[in-house]
Amino acid sequence: MSGQTVTIPDDRAFASFKSECLCEEGWSMNYTKRGITVWSQGLEEGKSVHKIKCQMVCKDVSAETMYDVLHDIEYRRKWDTNVLETFDIGKLTVNADVGYYSWRCPHPLRNRDVITLRSWLPIGKDYIIMNYSVKHAKYPPKKDMVRAVSIQTGYMIQYQGPNHCILTYMAQVDPRGSLPKWVVNRSSHLFAPRAMKKIKKACLNYPEWKQRHNPGLKPWLYPEQTTLPSIPLSELSIQHAESLENIDESSLAETQEREDSD
Template sequence: MLSCLTCFLLHRPLGPAPRGGEMVYIPDDSDFSSFRDQCENLEGWHCRYNKGGVTVWSQGQEESCTVQKIKTRISCKDVPAETLYDVLHDTHYRKKWDSNMIETYDIGRLTVNADVGYYSWKCPSPLKNRDFVTLRSWLPLGNDYIIINYSVKHPKYPPRKDFVRAVSLQTGYLIKANGTSACILYYLTQVDPRGSLPKWVVNRVSQFVAPKAMKKIYKAGLKYPEWKHKHDPQYKPWVYPEQNTLPSVSLDELSVQHADSLENIDETGLPEDHLNMSDNEA
């Protein structure tokens, strides 16, 4: 997850909309290939920001539309692709660098490279806090790595009164090796925040919040090797499935999270000058 405002229009670290719109399924090779193509193909994308090694694009929708598809890219010097892959998986390390996170945990495993998890984050006042339950899947592709997710419903984790349950329609990361000690990170997402947001929020995400969040992940990658060396360095269940002790979850327990079944709040009247951006400002 990036920061809270980014997640409104961008999303837990971290796929395609379910086939047929109804059945929960685990992404296959074609889904990962399609996601990589979306990250690398610029046709139909409009550049919204390009500065300091970070680029932000949006795709073919009006700025006033809340459910936008947004893509970001950052070049990460001195951070190998496998290191950034570990950073995006390691929930214990996320507590060190993701200051907007309230809570994140893995609910259960589906396969050796797919699980179900929960993520919630604090939004700057007066916006309401959001959370997700997602099916996440990942795949190493040579020296590149992909992590994708989409929202699902789990009977034991219904919407909570203290959060607005948002919906990830398509979200993920592509980490491309750039030599042996550097990489390029793409983040592509389409999220329904279940709220009517002011136009200025949409603009601020692409111009300030998304670049700031990508730089935060980059810095986390630079510091990760030293941190991991002191914190169970051999434990990486996303790399070594035999280390995974999560309870098994069956696809039959899950259903697709449809946005129209969730609360939709109206925050369009919130004035920009009353928003506390604090750590989210670039």
């Protein structure tokens, strides 16, 4: 979303996101193993915007369960080990809200956070969830965090059968900093595949967990269940990267980290 005014994505925006998820032109494959494939687009010289796309074939997870897991903020706090803090700020429409998310970055980088406008849409038996960064006066950048910018990030879930789906994750993010090359490389070969594996494991455990935690509460499916306050679009503005701190972490050395066994 490159305009100057905050808008709620329309059908054309969802169609455009879906088209890019399906497009192969201009992407370089970096990783493919056991049903997970990762592509990236080359960084322009002097630019910090990183664009990555991951796809995972899940032959034992339904599209509906995947959609629920990606929405359920209470469950995310349980399975997403990178999350530091996440909460919903307010709702805009029945299929759009604003939220906060902060996450751990690999040592020794500083941790990041974002404020995003998130929207979602079921398309037949498929689903799309996507977001982009906005500013909200009550949630300014924190001193101990780097405020990153999501230019456009999201998930597409494709129904493949009763218990079979394909998840595509695509992210165009400005991390606000000159990152070391080892971080960019590990994003494709380690971080992204690991994240996809965590999502799949979370999906497999979700039905049992949900039965014990408000099984009927799914405001992303039943908007009348939401308790979020309504917020007007006028309280939001586009988060421009240029207005945020830009730090140079390019010289930070790589630390040893145990890689998950495949």
